[in-house]
Amino acid sequence: MSKKIISELIKKKISLSVAESCTGGLIANTIIKIEGASKIFSLGLVCYSNKAKSKYLSVSKKTLSQYGAVSKNVVSEMIDNLFIKEKTKICISTSGIAGPNGSTKEKPVGLVFIGIKYKNQNYIYKKIFKGNRLDIQRKTKNFVFNKISNLI
DSSP: OHHHHHHHHHHHTOOEEEEESTTTTHHHHHHHTSTTGGGTEEEEEEOOSHHHHHHHHOOOHHHHHHHOSSSHHHHHHHHHHHHHHHOOSEEEEEEEOOSSSOOOSSSOTTEEEEEEEETTEEEEEEEEOOSSHHHHHHHHHHHHHHHHHHHO
């Protein structure tokens, strides 16, 4: 599925960039495996720590402390600031708890926030995926490509 979507992005000349946390580069890797991806793929950042989110994506320390890294507020700032830096037609961000540790009662393992910016519109999704760490990362990646296919 992702290969078809990436081929469509190439055909339509729709550029994209990604800022990943819980997916650890899986989305970027999926894109660059496809021949011709260099025509549309601009940047892939893995900003795993709060420090990296602040330093490279200018996510406000106030937002991080008030809402936590796994929040709609953070993924929204991630895609907005990625857009400011890259100006790609699509900007994607992910932040979540892939487990097996790091969860709280309010933020269980599998909770993922996904941001997609397209045509100056932010789409923020809150999902709870079941499975192990890799399952959660793959389900997040698949969700992203499914949403992009619906947008383009």
